[in-house]
Amino acid sequence: MKDLFAVIMLSGIYGLLSASFFVSMDAVDVAFTEASVGAGISTLLMLVAITMTGRTENPSRHKPLLALAVVIVTGSLLIYGTLDMPYFGSAQAPIHQHVAPRYINDSMQEVGVPNIVTSVLASYRAFDTFGEVVVIFTAGMGVLALLSAVRRPRDVAEIDSFNKSMYEEHLILRIVAKMLIPFILLFALYVQFHGDYGPGGGFQAGVIFAAAIILYAMLFGMNTARRVINQSFIQLFAAIGVLLYGSVGVISLLNGKNFLDYSILSADPIAGQHLGILLIELGVGFTVASVMVIIFFNFAGRRNNQQNKENNDSC
Amino acid sequence: MNISSVLLLLIGSFLCISGGVGILRFPDFYTRMHAVGVTETLATAMILIGLMLQNPDGLVVVKLMIILLMTLFISPTASHALASAAVHNNLMPELDNKEDNKKVKSSNP
Numbered sequence: 117m118k119d120l121f122a123v124i125m126l127s128g129i130y131g132l133l134s135a136s137f138f139v140s141m142d143a144v145d146v147a148f149t150e151a152s153v154g155a156g157i158s159t160l161l162m163l164v165a166i167t168m169t170g171r172t173e174n175p176s177r178h179k180p181l182l183a184l185a186v187v188i189v190t191g192s193l194l195i196y197g198t199l200d201m202p203y204f205g206s207a208q209a210p211i212h213q214h215v216a217p218r219y220i221n222d223s224m225q226e227v228g229v230p231n232i233v234t235s236v237l238a239s240y241r242a243f244d245t246f247g248e249v250v251v252i253f254t255a256g257m258g259v260l261a262l263l264s265a266v267r268r269p270r271d272v273a274e275i276d277s278f279n280k281s282m283y284e285e286h287l288i289l290r291i292v293a294k295m296l297i298p299f300i301l302l303f304a305l306y307v308q309f310h311g312d313y314g315p316g317g318g319f320q321a322g323v324i325f326a327a328a329i330i331l332y333a334m335l336f337g338m339n340t341a342r343r344v345i346n347q348s349f350i351q352l353f354a355a356i357g358v359l360l361y362g363s364v365g366v367i368s369l370l371n372g373k374n375f376l377d378y379s380i381l382s383a384d385p386i387a388g389q390h391l392g393i394l395l396i397e398l399g400v401g402f403t404v405a406s407v408m409v410i411i412f413f414n415f416a417g418r419r420n421n422q423q424n425k426e427n428n429d430s431c
Numbered sequence: 432m433n434i435s436s437v438l439l440l441l442i443g444s445f446l447c448i449s450g451g452v453g454i455l456r457f458p459d460f461y462t463r464m465h466a467v468g469v470t471e472t473l474a475t476a477m478i479l480i481g482l483m484l485q486n487p488d489g490l491v492v493v494k495l496m497i498i499l500l501m502t503l504f505i506s507p508t509a510s511h512a513l514a515s516a517a518v519h520n521n522l523m524p525e526l527d528n529k530e531d532n533k534k535v536k537s538s539n540p
Contacts, residue, residue, distance in 0.1 A: 289512055
């Protein structure tokens with residue numbers, strides 16, 4: 117497949133299909149994440165990336181046979197590894213013996229959140245989730261360090277006139293988007309705060325929130341979007357998210373409990389757990405949303421700069 | 432109630448299938464898009480109303496109503512965006528007779 121656009125669309129379709137088989141296996145939270153991240157935002161970010169790299173793949177110089185050999189060897193090793201694993205769905209599998217029964221039986225008494233996935237993700241396994249948030253934050257910082265776009269004031273006028281011509285072109289899209297964006301933001305907030313009771317949580321909510329902002333930026337121009345959310349503000353929020361998560365952990369540490377043990381946060385341990393989960397989900401939501409917007413803004417801003425440079429060269 | 436719900440669901444599924452047949456059978460991009468874009472909106476509306484009749488009270492109806500409203504906005508807009516992107520990239524509709532085709536090509540170099 118040489119056309120990168122088609123590859124990206126196929127990967128988006130793959131994301132949507134895997135979301136639907138997660139639904140059919142009753143893993144609604146995973147399906148939700150896959151639909152919003154795999155089919156939604158990663159497709160979008162890859163599309164932004166190919167506006168910079170160009171649409172077709174470079175002719176490859178290495179031999180395909182060697183790559184095929186490596187793939188076959190790795191694949192057969194992986195298949196050999198799976199031979200030792202328990203049968204699919206077997207009740208004796210270690211994953212069903214080790215901690216899962218405890219989570220399922222005691223989660224309601226210990227954490228008191230109806231959605232067990234959230235209680236595992238945000239309370240029992242909070243340290244792992246903290247690691248994930250830090251990874252996302254680091255990715256955002258990496259994009260900032262590599263691609264951070266410096267804009268000259270003269271470009272702003274050019275972009276403004278460009279925006280005016282775009283306004284006529286995408287009139288229908290803009291009007292519909294204007295009607296939809298408030299609902300998308302509202303839905304993101306619902307997913308954020310309803311994560312304790314149903315599928316959802318910080319990751320999905322952050323991605324949906326970022327998608328609304330990216331939709332706005334795509335249809336109304338980068339410059340207008342920057343006026344709504346400026347770069348330093350969003351960078352601050354990315355940091356605040358990680359900081360909020362970490363400081364909840366440190367508070368419980370200072371109060372003589374383990375890192376990220378929320379039962380100390382309130383007099384009643386279950387209320388403490390609720391508060392802790394709410395706070396760290398908020399932290400996750402902040403970081404994910406702002407990092408997605410940072411990545412998009414930097415890619416798109418760089419694209420604008422490139423275009424301007426080409427225009428100047430041709431003049 | 433139940434019969435009308437089943438009827439609506441069946442009509443909706445039939446429209447979905449006919450849209451799918453259309454995407455395979457029609458000759459060029461615009462007619463294919465037309466086939467899907469038109470049937471899909473009506474089909475989703477039919478299926479959602481059929482589902483609402485299955486469970487006529489409670490929160491489910493409200494949620495389905497919101498989904499219906501969203502689809503009514505989004506799917507025509509998506510079709511519009513797709514078609515206008517195709518026009519923007521100079522994709523010509525396949526015309527029936529060859530002389531017309533030439534005329535269109537010469538008028539839009």
